[in-house]
Amino acid sequence: MDVLRNTEAKKGAKTKKQKRMNECKDVEAETSVQADSVEEEAAFPPNFSVSEIKNKQRRHFMFMKLKQEKRKRKLELKKKRKKEREALGDKAPPKEVPKTIENQRIYDETTVNPEDEEVAFDEGTDEFSSYFNRLTNPKVLITTSDRPRGRTVRFCEQLSTAVPDSHVYYRRGLALKRVIPQCISRGFTFLIVINEDRKVPNGMVLCHLPNGPTAHFKVSSVRLRKEMKRRGKDPTEHSPEVILNNFTTRLGHSIGRMFAALFPHDPQFIGRQVATFHNQRDFIFFRFHRYIFKNEKKVGIQELGPRFTLKLRSLQKGTFDSKYGEYEWVHKRHEMDSSRRKFHL
Amino acid sequence: MQHDDVIWDIIGNKQFCSYKVKTKTQNFCRNEYNITGLCNRMSCPLANSQYATIREEKGQCFLYMKVIERAAFPARMWEKVKLSKNYERALEQIDENLIYWPRFIRHKCKQRFTKITQYLIRIRKLTLKRQRKLVPLSRKVEKREKRREEKALIAAQLDNAIEKELLERLKQGTYGDIYNFPIHAFDKALEKQDEGSESEEDEVEDEEEDDEDVGHKEFVAENEIEESDLSDFEDMNNLKGSSEEEEDDDEGETSENEESEEETEAKGKSKGKTPLKGPVRKKRAYVEIEYEQETEPAQKSKAT
Numbered sequence: 107m108d109v110l111r112n113t114e115a116k117k118g119a120k121t122k123k124q125k126r127m128n129e130c131k132d133v134e135a136e137t138s139v140q141a142d143s144v145e146e147e148a149a150f151p152p153n154f155s156v157s158e159i160k161n162k163q164r165r166h167f168m169f170m171k172l173k174q175e176k177r178k179r180k181l182e183l184k185k186k187r188k189k190e191r192e193a194l195g196d197k198a199p200p201k202e203v204p205k206t207i208e209n210q211r212i213y214d215e216t217t218v219n220p221e222d223e224e225v226a227f228d229e230g231t232d233e234f235s236s237y238f239n240r241l242t243n244p245k246v247l248i249t250t251s252d253r254p255r256g257r258t259v260r261f262c263e264q265l266s267t268a269v270p271d272s273h274v275y276y277r278r279g280l281a282l283k284r285v286i287p288q289c290i291s292r293g294f295t296f297l298i299v300i301n302e303d304r305k306v307p308n309g310m311v312l313c314h315l316p317n318g319p320t321a322h323f324k325v326s327s328v329r330l331r332k333e334m335k336r337r338g339k340d341p342t343e344h345s346p347e348v349i350l351n352n353f354t355t356r357l358g359h360s361i362g363r364m365f366a367a368l369f370p371h372d373p374q375f376i377g378r379q380v381a382t383f384h385n386q387r388d389f390i391f392f393r394f395h396r397y398i399f400k401n402e403k404k405v406g407i408q409e410l411g412p413r414f415t416l417k418l419r420s421l422q423k424g425t426f427d428s429k430y431g432e433y434e435w436v437h438k439r440h441e442m443d444s445s446r447r448k449f450h451l
Numbered sequence: 452m453q454h455d456d457v458i459w460d461i462i463g464n465k466q467f468c469s470y471k472v473k474t475k476t477q478n479f480c481r482n483e484y485n486i487t488g489l490c491n492r493m494s495c496p497l498a499n500s501q502y503a504t505i506r507e508e509k510g511q512c513f514l515y516m517k518v519i520e521r522a523a524f525p526a527r528m529w530e531k532v533k534l535s536k537n538y539e540r541a542l543e544q545i546d547e548n549l550i551y552w553p554r555f556i557r558h559k560c561k562q563r564f565t566k567i568t569q570y571l572i573r574i575r576k577l578t579l580k581r582q583r584k585l586v587p588l589s590r591k592v593e594k595r596e597k598r599r600e601e602k603a604l605i606a607a608q609l610d611n612a613i614e615k616e617l618l619e620r621l622k623q624g625t626y627g628d629i630y631n632f633p634i635h636a637f638d639k640a641l642e643k644q645d646e647g648s649e650s651e652e653d654e655v656e657d658e659e660e661d662d663e664d665v666g667h668k669e670f671v672a673e674n675e676i677e678e679s680d681l682s683d684f685e686d687m688n689n690l691k692g693s694s695e696e697e698e699d700d701d702e703g704e705t706s707e708n709e710e711s712e713e714e715t716e717a718k719g720k721s722k723g724k725t726p727l728k729g730p731v732r733k734k735r736a737y738v739e740i741e742y743e744q745e746t747e748p749a750q751k752s753k754a755t
Contacts, residue, residue, distance in 0.1 A: 207606065252583075281581055326600060349616050375626055380617065386607035389600050393609055397617055402632040405617045407610065415600055439592065 207387065212448045216356040225356065229363065233318035237295070237367040244368055246272035246296040247289055252279055255305040260330055262300055264412040268381060268394045269368055270345045282311075282426050290315055296368055297426075300325070310416065313426050314364060319434070320426045321364060323390075323416040330412055338396050338408040344377020345370040346394070352385040357435055358451040361390075361418060379410070388449045390416040418451060453522055459498035463490070468497075484515060484529065486559045493555055503549055503556050505534075505563045512541065512567055514548055514560065538568055 156172055159165040191198045203209070218225050229235070236242050246269050248262050254277070266272040277285075282299065289297055294315050301309030307328055313320040331337060348369050353362035365383045382393045394411025422431040435450075442450065462468035471490050472479040478490035486504045487494045496502050500519040505512055513531040521528045532548055534541040542561055549557045621630065 252581075279580070324596075326597070347620075349613060351612055351616070375629055380613065382609070382613050382616075384607055384609055384612060387599065387603040389603045391604065391607060391609060393613070395613060397613075399617075399621060399630050399632075402621065402630075403618070405614050405621075407613055407617075415604075417596070417600075443592075 207447060210447050212445065214355050214448075214450070217354050218356055218359050225359070229359070232360070232363075233314055233316070234363045234367050237371075238363075240371055242295055244271060244296060244370060245294045246298060246368060247294045248272055248274045248298045248300070249277045249285075250299065250307075251301045252277060254300075254302050257305055257328075257330070258300055258302040258307045261307050261328055261412060261414075264331055265298070265300075267341050268346070268411045270343065270370055286313070286315070286425050307414075309419075311426060312364065314367065315425065317424060319360070319364065320422045320424070320431070321361060322419045322422070324419055326415050326417070328412065328414045331410070334409060334413070336408070338410045341379055341394065341396075341410050342377055344374040344379060345372065346377065346379035346381045347373040347375075349380055349382040349384070351382065353451060355451060357418075357421065358385060360421070361451065380407075381411075385451050388417060388451050390418070390451070392416065453500050453519060455498050455500055459492055459495060462497060463492060463495060470497075484517075486556070486563055494559075501552060501556070503552065503560055505545075505560050505567060507567045507571065510571055512564060514545055516548065534564070541568075 156165060156168045159168060229238075237244065246266075248266050248269075250258050250262060254262075262274045266274045277299075286297065297311075297313040297315055299311040299313070300307045301311070303309075307325050310323045310325050311320060312323065331340070346369065348366055350362040350365060353359055362383070362385075369381065378396055378398060380395050380397055382391070382395065384391045384393070391413070392415070393409060393413050395407040395409050397405050397407045399405050418435075419437050420433055421435040422428075422433050424431055437450075442448070462471075468480075468490070470480050470482040470485075472481055479488055480490040480495060482496050483506070484496040484502070484504050485494055486496075486502075492498065496504070496517070500517070502517040504515045506515055507513070512534045514534055515529045515531050518528055518530055532544065534544050541564060545560050545564065546557070549560065620626065
């Protein structure tokens with residue numbers, strides 16, 4: 107009885123196959139269906155793939171079956187391997203580390219070695235040294251391109267709450283070349299210009315003022331405060347801590363120092379706020395959180411503040427001068443985007 | 452001569468004119484020599500033998516006049532006069548060239564010339580201001596970037612990274628003493644007791660206890676000074692023995708030795724200092740000395 111039921115069940119599946127068999131003119135299959143119900147499913151002609159079946163329903167069904175079988179085989183293989191591991195016990199070979207893009211990243215020769223003296227010397231004498239030697243305090247001016255729309259304006263306001271000691275000014279069609287000397291005379295250390303396109307911020311120019319480098323970023327995925335789920339209250343006036351993650355190369359180092367110089371030296375731990383710039387695969391994610399230590403092994407974080415991602419487009423020595431400036435680094439799409447494993451920051 | 456009315460009758464009203472653009476409310480004329488841009492009897496360059504326009508080329512304004520005698524040679528039909536850059540001078544030029552022409556054409560020419568000069572001025576002003584540079588976006592590239600960004604976001608695991616960093620900072624002590632987690636402090640205390648320093652333990656306690664310890668230190672110092680005498684050394688030995696017996700026996704025994712020892716103890720006590728149990732000991736938080744004080748009065752009474 108079981109055999110019969112088996113065959114019937116398989117027949118249901120196999121009738122479709124049978125029909126196909128007929129299409130493929132394989133007569134043996136019909137006889138083999140009853141006989142080989144337990145062994146082979148059917149005798150397919152070689153080089154047969156599921157995609158050749160013209161009927162969509164049948165094709166879909168066969169494909170699902172194929173996937174299930176694959177999955178089953180994979181599970182069996184896994185189990186077998188696990189058993190072997192356990193059987194070997196200590197002698198088992200170490201677990202293989204899966205390949206990730208970060209693992210496979212092409213080694214960049216400009217990666218900074220922490221003990222590198224030359225880098226340390228450079229950093230002691232570059233434009234940010236005055237900040238890191240506590241000679242200057244950051245003062246940030248945030249502005250936009252001409253005629254900003256509501257979203258950009260709100261983004262600027264929220265950004266100014268995240269960065270302490272920052273001021274938002276409306277750009278009344280002024281040329282940046284004229285704005286910069288005025289800023290310098292008023293003691294600003296940083297100029298941020300948010301460029302807008304079609305009512306959405308899409309670019310940022312970050313200019314360190316006395317004579318410092320200018321970085322041009324592409325801004326994407328901007329989330330304003332009201333769009334964020336489970337967010338906390340507005341940030342307070344306390345200076346946040348700064349976390350800079352994954353800035354490994356020389357270029358990354360200089361950009362990281364630039365970000366660090368935006369914020370005051372001494373974070374006020376009472377405020378429990380932290381601003382994070384996390385670099386992953388050349389995308390810099392900015393987040394602003396409030397944290398609380400529940401015990402010494404656990405910390406809870408709650409996101410306040412705007413979030414956005416940056417991608418560096420160019421780094422220019424000196425203040426903003428797109429025509430005559432000397433570019434330290436420019437993103438060249440055809441050269442630099444050709445490899446998926448090569449990153450520059 | 453051309454039959455203007457006939458021409459107008461045909462192209463203006465009845466049949467097709469390829470320059471005519473019809474909208475719901477108005478008809479426009481797309482002819483490049485049209486002076487007003489509308490499709491009218493007076494404005495049609497094809498239906499007027501006597502016609503003039505102003506056109507500008509690369510910032511230069513010209514007065515074009517139609518010479519109807521050359522209607523057979525359309526390429527040579529229009530005569531152009533370069534107008535002066537000076538506005539008033541140019542207006543005078545228009546007047547002298549179109550002298551005796553119908554008022555309509557003269558007026559419209561001047562109007563058109565004014566408009567053209569105005570927009571030329573505007574162009575010159577705008578080019579001095581900042582130009583908006585339009586950068587073409589490649590759709591493929593934008594999509595690729597977006598996809599990569601999403602994957603990078605997933606790979607980044609931001610929350611975990613931030614939490615890890617914060618915990619590391621806590622461990623390294625960048626936050627100082629703000630956060631007092633018991634296990635953390637206890638571990639600290641354990642470490643430092645092993646090293647043999649006492650200050651950390653005091654830090655853990657309140658400041659009052661620090662003061663007490665300071666007081667105790669003073670006691671110890673004075674006792675040490677006393678112990679420098681030989682007599683005190685003997686007393687020290689007696690004290691040692693007595694302290695041991697005190698701990699062992701409570702109030703029961705009343706041997707002479709004990710009494711003498713108690714007297715010496717009393718002596719020691721009378722000096723106002725706490726007797727030492729053996730050599731200088733580490734000061735502890737809970738004060739053993741208090742214990743001794745409690746028991747002594749009872750023994751004193753027994754002695755007497």
